[in-house]
Amino acid sequence: MSTTTASTSPSRPVRRLGEARPRYGERLIKALLLMCAAVSVATTAGIVIALAGPTIEFLGEVPLKDFLFGTDWRPLFSPADFGVLPLVTATIVVTACALAVCIPFGLGSAIYLSEYARPGVRKTLKPVLEVLAGIPTVVYGFFALTFLTPTLERIWLFGDPPSVFNALSAGLVMGVMILPTVASLSEDAMAAVPQTLRQGAYALGASKRIVATKIVVPAALSGIVASFVLAISRAVGETMIVLIAAGGTPNLSVNPAEAMQTMTAFIAAAGLGDQSTGSIGYQTIFAVGALLFIATFAMNVISIRLVRKYREVYE
Amino acid sequence: MSATQIAPSSQRERVLGGLFRAALFVSLAIGILTLCWLILSILIEGWPRLNQDVIFHFPSSNPELAGAQSAIMGTIWVVGLTALVTIPLGVGAAVYLEEYADRDRWWNRLIELNIQNLAAVPSIVYGILGLAFFVRGFLGLGQTVLAAALTLSLLVLPIVIISSREAIRAVPDSIRQGALALGATQWQTIWRQVLPAAIPGMATGSILALSRAIGEAAPLVLLGGLTFITFNPEGLDSAFTVLPIQIFNWISRPQEEFHVLAAAAILVLLVLLVAMNAAAIFLRNKYQRKW
Numbered sequence: 001m002s003t004t005t006a007s008t009s010p011s012r013p014v015r016r017l018g019e020a021r022p023r024y025g026e027r028l029i030k031a032l033l034l035m036c037a038a039v040s041v042a043t044t045a046g047i048v049i050a051l052a053g054p055t056i057e058f059l060g061e062v063p064l065k066d067f068l069f070g071t072d073w074r075p076l077f078s079p080a081d082f083g084v085l086p087l088v089t090a091t092i093v094v095t096a097c098a099l100a101v102c103i104p105f106g107l108g109s110a111i112y113l114s115e116y117a118r119p120g121v122r123k124t125l126k127p128v129l130e131v132l133a134g135i136p137t138v139v140y141g142f143f144a145l146t147f148l149t150p151t152l153e154r155i156w157l158f159g160d161p162p163s164v165f166n167a168l169s170a171g172l173v174m175g176v177m178i179l180p181t182v183a184s185l186s187e188d189a190m191a192a193v194p195q196t197l198r199q200g201a202y203a204l205g206a207s208k209r210i211v212a213t214k215i216v217v218p219a220a221l222s223g224i225v226a227s228f229v230l231a232i233s234r235a236v237g238e239t240m241i242v243l244i245a246a247g248g249t250p251n252l253s254v255n256p257a258e259a260m261q262t263m264t265a266f267i268a269a270a271g272l273g274d275q276s277t278g279s280i281g282y283q284t285i286f287a288v289g290a291l292l293f294i295a296t297f298a299m300n301v302i303s304i305r306l307v308r309k310y311r312e313v314y315e
Numbered sequence: 316m317s318a319t320q321i322a323p324s325s326q327r328e329r330v331l332g333g334l335f336r337a338a339l340f341v342s343l344a345i346g347i348l349t350l351c352w353l354i355l356s357i358l359i360e361g362w363p364r365l366n367q368d369v370i371f372h373f374p375s376s377n378p379e380l381a382g383a384q385s386a387i388m389g390t391i392w393v394v395g396l397t398a399l400v401t402i403p404l405g406v407g408a409a410v411y412l413e414e415y416a417d418r419d420r421w422w423n424r425l426i427e428l429n430i431q432n433l434a435a436v437p438s439i440v441y442g443i444l445g446l447a448f449f450v451r452g453f454l455g456l457g458q459t460v461l462a463a464a465l466t467l468s469l470l471v472l473p474i475v476i477i478s479s480r481e482a483i484r485a486v487p488d489s490i491r492q493g494a495l496a497l498g499a500t501q502w503q504t505i506w507r508q509v510l511p512a513a514i515p516g517m518a519t520g521s522i523l524a525l526s527r528a529i530g531e532a533a534p535l536v537l538l539g540g541l542t543f544i545t546f547n548p549e550g551l552d553s554a555f556t557v558l559p560i561q562i563f564n565w566i567s568r569p570q571e572e573f574h575v576l577a578a579a580a581i582l583v584l585l586v587l588l589v590a591m592n593a594a595a596i597f598l599r600n601k602y603q604r605k606w
Contacts, residue, residue, distance in 0.1 A: 029502050030415050036407030037416075040430050040476070043469050047440060050447035101345075108342025116339060129346050134588065136530025138559045139357070139581050142566050146574060147356045176349045183346075209332040230435060237437025239533035240559075244566055264439050264533070271442065271537035277451050285537075289443045293436070300435040304428065 051293055054286035061280060067287065073250040073266075075284045084288065086250040090167060090260035091236055094246060097171020097256055098178060098235040103228055105175075106182025110224075113183065114190040115212045126184075133180040141244030144173040149245065156257075165247030165259035174241050178234050182227045185307075189223020190216050226306035233299040237292065239264040263292050354585075361578030369579045373545040374561065378572035383580045386561035388547040389460070390529060390587075393557055396464035397471065397528050402521050404468070405475025406510075409517075412476070413483040414505055434473035441470045442534030450538055458539035461551040466534050471524040478520020482513040515602035522595040526588050532559035558584045 059067065062082040070083015109129060113122050148169040153161045162168055193216050201215045217224065247259025248269055261269070267285050275282040372382025408430075416423040445466030449456050456462040486509050494504040535557060544556040556564075558580060565577035 023500060026500055026502050030411070033407045033411035033415060036404050037411045037426050037476075039404055039469075040408065040433055040472060041426055043433060043444070043472070044429050046448060047436070047444050050444050051440075054447075105342040105345050108339045109346060112336075112339035112343050116336060125343065125347070128350070129343070132346055132350050134526065134530075134592065135350075135353070136532070136559055136584060136588070138530070138532050138562050138566070139353070139585070142562070142574075142577060142581060143353050143357070145566065146360070147352075176346060179346045207328045207332050209328070209335040212335075233435055233437075237439065239437070239439045239536075240563065243533075243536075244563065264437065267439055267443070268533060268536045271446065271539075274539065285446070286443060289440060293440050296435065296437055296440075297432065300432045303435070304431050 047293065051286050051290040054283045055290040057278075058280070058283035058287040061283075062287075071252050073261075075270075075281055080280070082284070082287075084263075084291065086252040087261060087263045087266050087288065088291075089252055089254060090246070090250070091262040091264070093254055093256050093260065094167045094171040094174065094242055094262055095232060095235040097168055098175040098238075099228075099231065101172055101175025102178040102182050102231050102235075106179045106227070106231070107186055107224065109179065109183040110186035110190060111212050111217070114187045115208065115216060126187075129183060130180045132177060135177070137177070137238065137240035138244065140173045140177050141170075141241040144169040144241060144245035148173055160257065162257035163247075163259050165245060166257050167242075167246050167260050168256035170242045170244075170246040171235075171256065173245070174235055174238055177238075177241070178231045181234060182231050185227035185230065186220070186224045189220035189227070189307075192223070193219040222306045222309045226303045229299050229303040229306065233296045233303065236299075237264060237296050239268050243268045263288050267292070357578050357581050357585075360575060361580075361582045364575045364579040365582050369576070369583060374543060374556075374564075375545075378570060378576055381565075381573075381576060383558060383561050383583065385544045385547050386556050386558045386580070387583070389544070389555040390557045392460050392548045392553075393463045393467065393535075393555060394525055394528050396460065396551070397467040398521070398525055400464060400468040401472050401475050401524070405472050405521070405524075406479050406517060408472075408476045409479035409483055410505060410510070413480050414501070414509065430473050430476055434477065437533075438470055438531055439533045439537065441466055442537030444469065445534060446537050456552070458554060459552045460548050460555045463535055463538055463555060463557070466538060467528045467531060470531065470534060471528050474524040474527060475521055478523065479513070479517045482516025482520065483509060485516060486512045512604070515598050515604075519595045519599045519603075522591050522598070526591045526595075529557075529587060529591070530559055530584065532557075532563055535560055536563070558587075 067082055067084055069085065070081060071085050072081035072083050073086045074081045113126060117125065145165075149162060149164065149166060152166075152169055156162065197215055197219060198211050201211045206215070242262045242265045246262060246265060248261050248265065249259055250266070251258055251260040253260060267288055270281060270285045273281070275285070368380070368382045370382060370387060371384055372380060373384050374386070375381040408426075412423070412427065416426070418424065445462060448454060449462040449465050450458055454462070454465075456465075490508050490512065491504050494508045495501070499507070544554055548555050562577050562580050562584065565573040565580065568574075
């Protein structure tokens with residue numbers, strides 16, 4: 001540890017005062033820690049490589065146009081059809097149902113917690129709300145299938161009641177699951193709005209509602225939109241709820257009361273089937289997975305950028 | 316914004332303000348009431364079936380006799396191994412990013428951006444990664460405990476890194492400067508001062524990350540964790556099933572008795588999660604220091 005001996009001992013190289021002894025151990029540790037951090041980059045690279053190979057092979061057999069715009073998804077039939085549109089529309093329908101729950105109620109919860117609730121109330125209610133995000137997704141799937149769907153059947157007012165498997169109850173339950181994410185991120189954005197903006201509005205005679213809707217929400221808008229985008233990404237990528245409650249039949253329909261198979265549910269169901277490596281059935285897992293990854297990746301990047309934007313403005 | 320807009324007539328505003336407040340309260344209540352409904356309905360369905368058979372019996376085609384023993388042991392094996400892999404990696408990465416990384420370097424910014432993005436990648440995509448690299452191709456481990464644990468490790472790694480970074484950031488700079496001024500090297504400062512002070516925060520974050528791993532089913536479905544397993548794992552290369560997958564298996568059977576059994580197993584899973592979260596909250600409250 002001592003560095004003073006360097007100048008007195010003749011056997012050691014002469015070192016100028018203030019120049020540190022090279023510490024190889026320290027450098028080794030730094031390199032090891034950098035490798036730990038690099039594992040995350042390797043993970044992303046691994047995902048891209050894992051998806052790219054079989055997807056390219058798949059696209060060698062099925063033209064990209066037929067894959068993206070075909071309206072029939074029958075990968076295991078002969079002759080097989082590989083049009084991914086039914087899976088995509090199902091994903092959109094389920095996501096829309098989820099957003100119908102998590103956007104209004106998540107934003108409402110955030111405004112209440114940020115602007116209305118007393119500190120004590122917020123301290124108790126926020127963790128309770130976040131329990132929703134910690135419940136395993138199989139549990140939500142079970143809840144949607146065995147409790148929500150029968151309830152919807154009982155109270156259905158128009159047309160045919162929803163089938164045993166349907167996109168609606170999967171989507172609604174998913175919305176409740178994502179609600180704390182929207183509430184928590186939006187509340188963070190609202191908390192970053194400077195108090196002086198609120199005080200200025202109150203000084204002009206604004207009511208609490210006006211301050212919340214015309215001052216705080218617009219000022220926090222990029223953070224709020226980021227939470228919505230992240231919610232879409234979560235809904236698109238959610239698997240177990242739709243696998244359990246939305247059904248396993250590809251169905252090109254926009255009626256949420258029908259059973260339909262989303263992209264994620266297809267991937268999981270195909271994985272259950274234990275396909276042999278290199279078969280076209282195996283490749284479809286990766287092709288649909290690549291589509292899913294690209295969609296969620298794009299949304300994550302948008303969301304991260306939006307969050308940075310509001311941080312830069314107020315911090 | 317005009318003055319009339321910001322301060323409308325008080326009578327109308329009082330009504331609107333009340334309605335708005337009520338609507339906000341309803342939004343919050345919807346989340347909390349759904350949580351109550353979910354827990355109560357599963358409790359009512361599963362409670363009569365929740366006996367020691369659920370914990371000590373193996374899966375069976377007879378719902379009266381079936382239990383989740385192999386799934387519970389599988390969960391302990393897989394999540395325990397996940398902890399061994401992901402906590403050292405995650406803490407190491409967090410130490411690098413907080414203590415060593417120079418944010419002006421592009422690769423450090425890339426690592427940060429990448430971690431933020433990975434935290435939002437759908438879990439099933441990690442399943443595809445595990446299928447391609449751990450189960451089949453590159454490592455070729457087969458459908459084993461080790462393949463599952465490696466996949467889950469990568470899945471929860473971003474959560475461990477993000478929470479460990481927060482814990483390290485909460486240690487004030489004066490501690491570091493004091494140690495360095497006394498002649499400690501950078502690593503000695505980190506190892507003897509920063510890390511001990513950050514342990515409660517890192518432990519809390521790691522427990523929460525592992526409770527995510529316990530509930531995760533989608534990636535393991537792809538790895539082949541659904542096979543009918545009537546034995547406990549004996550090593551890293553054992554076939555396995557875990558609680559969420561066993562629950563999924565029982566949900567997808569047509570017989571009502573299996574659904575009741577699934578509800579009972581969900582209660583076991585929820586108790587496990589509540590215990591872990593309680594431990595995390597306890598650690599945070601007991602050991603976290605205000606500087």
